Amino acid sequence: MRSPLNVQSRSPLLAHQPQYVLVAQRLIEDVTSGRYPVGSLLPTEFDLCTQFGVSRHTVREAIRRLLDRGLVTRQRGIGTTVKANRVETRYVQTTAKIADLPRYVEDTLLVTTQAEEVIADEVLAELLKCPPGQRWMKVTGFRHVNKGKLPMALTDIYINAAYGGSVNSSAR
């Protein structure tokens, strides 16, 4: 194996990190450092198992974290392809809870600053859990608490183009 994972100090003061997080950190480091350039293939699951000395389940759990962050995509029979070499801070992932939207709208106000149509590339497709190539309306804005005094968060909302018309009005 490449080098044993840091089994973190037993000190109860230090937060315990699961192995798959440690593996993910190493892999993210390798991707962002250019060891695995964009377009290249990551080592196979089997290779990573022996490199890190962990089971396949742990390796897959680690790679899932890279997948969630849009760093890689995977294809059966092919491998794991690097798609990006940095984590986009803006894309903090919170999946759709349309049920929360009414409550959101009650308490907060979205001030739209930008709205444009985008085509989902592979990274965005993974983020949105949709097939690549799909059309989405991307709305950017600041979310304010209630009467719009204090901006609380910067928000990107992706609306499937097929339904964009109805939401467009609500965003205004």
Added chain:
Amino acid sequence: MRSPLNVQSRSPLLAHQPQYVLVAQRLIEDVTSGRYPVGSLLPTEFDLCTQFGVSRHTVREAIRRLLDRGLVTRQRGIGTTVKANRVETRYVQTTAKIADLPRYVEDTLLVTTQAEEVIADEVLAELLKCPPGQRWMKVTGFRHVNKGKLPMALTDIYINAAYGGSVNSSAR
């Protein structure tokens, strides 16, 4: 077990759905139909294993789908709590907000170089879409992958003073 999962037709024309998708469909159906109301607990993993006649891994993979859709949350020692009774796939909201920082911090390290309170001048007010004169906490730092070898990004975080108190401590 409650009832055997439909082992889908062997017809090659029908798309094969993995078991954890079928389990997830059943659970989503149970949540949206009100069998498990918002606020209630889902059966335990062990119960679901016997109900559906699948392994724990498959059950967990199914529940992960509900988790991704924001239908439930989970707590060790407690159980799986229903948080919403509607699933909506058309809208995906990604938000960069304070509450999401810890998850991001798992894999990266923010080395704070400066933290100060600023008063928004006209330029900053335009950037932040706020009235001039508002108080903000400005945190500047380098974001590193893992042990801080290569800075990945230079980050300026503006935190509205009204929310700055809790974040101030975590940033240092």
Added chain:
DNA sequence: GAGTGGTCTAGACCACGGA
């Protein structure tokens, strides 16, 4: 056919919350 990732099982131990 060989190699890849996708699914699935049957076990194990741990960390946490509540009685």
Added chain:
DNA sequence: CCGTGGTCTAGACCACTCT
């Protein structure tokens, strides 16, 4: 204490891609 979900192992078979 017990039961919960969280992590992890070792193994298996399958679907897919490429040669």
